[in-house]
Amino acid sequence: MTSAGLTAHTVRLDALAIDARTEGRRALLAARGELVHGGTDTLGDALAALPPDITAVELDMAGVSFLDTTGLACLDLLTEYGRRRGARVTASGWRGQPRRVLELMGLDLTDPLHTGEAAAEGPAEPPVRTTSAVARERAEQLDVLRLEIAQLRQALDSRPVIDQARGVLMAAHGCTPDQAWEILRDASQHSNTKLHRIAAAIIASAAPDGPPPPEPLRSALRTAAARHLP
Template sequence: MTSAGLAMHTVRLNALVIDARREGRRALLTVRGELVHGGTDTLGDALAALPPGITAIELDVAGVSFLDTTGLACLDLLNEYGGQHGVRVTTHGWRGQPRRVLELVGLDTTDTPRTGGTAGFADLPPRTASAVARERAEQLDMLRMEIAQLRQALDSRPVIDQARGVLMAAHGCTPDQAWEILREASQHSNVKLHRIAAAITASASPGGPPPPEPLRRALRTAVAHHVP
């Protein structure tokens, strides 16, 4: 069973796959792919498909190649399922980037089975119970910000490339000069670069609106600095 909810910005296109088999009253789930947006739906479907009489669930996550903050919801789903059904849930095999993310938020990544009727992560202390966990949470927030900035950069790239093409055609400049014009105009006008690029691209279309006057002034100044 595979996830149909791939993230819009995913580059890897490595869908989550969960293979399930039963050994007595244990369910063995082998997880492969990425725990990202949509992963909870796939995990929820796998749990819902388990036959009655299961008293323990073991997840082999060695095949999980990537984990983001939305994928952490899968652990909450495991806790909830274990508590509601009185099923002991354990995971093993965390490694690579997923293991580092779990460590950043203060979760235990050891393979030691836990006792009791709740999921494997249910008896962990609060994630911010220590200075180390707080520091890791702050680092995770920084990672989230960097990911958001990278996604915005990827989204903005096409319109920025189009704007560079417009500037190159209008002023006979090189690609590097066009980039410097955009960057300097952004600094002088205090307008984000992708918004400047969108205004330039829109103005180049038939009947397109010209950029606002403050932006035109910033562009003229930047052109004068970078185009002989």
């Protein structure tokens, strides 16, 4: 089962996949890939396919490399499954960037669903979200994380354009990849222009009858090349 999340991005990401097996009345799920928008559908399909007599669901998250903030809805989905079925549900094995998201949310890394002991007494209840000072601080940290994720996505989308622009500069100046990168970065800083915009202008100018970059960019590129080339 796979998620179609983020197919609009130019960089192909690892779609979420969930492998499931059962041992008696216990279901063992192993997630791998990226838990982003659309991942709840994949998890929902995996849960729906489980036998009706399942009393425990253990989700191993060790194979998940990236967790978007929308992917946190999977925790609510698991909790709701446990509540409806009266089953004990756990999600463990968090590491890397997904682990950091849980830490910023102030969730227990060993039992983020807060169902470890409750399931033995009855259906699990959704985790309590407080409005304490600590919770507000976590919310502010999560906003910062959202910004970092958005910047990472933009960087991933821009990378192919930047690599092509470096190739154009290498051919034009006979320079190394590192020197081409320094020229781009320097021109971006001194012209106050986003790196991917400069890269796009360079690529467009390299095409037959392509338009030259605007004069401010040409000036910034000439100055940067003089700085970084022997």
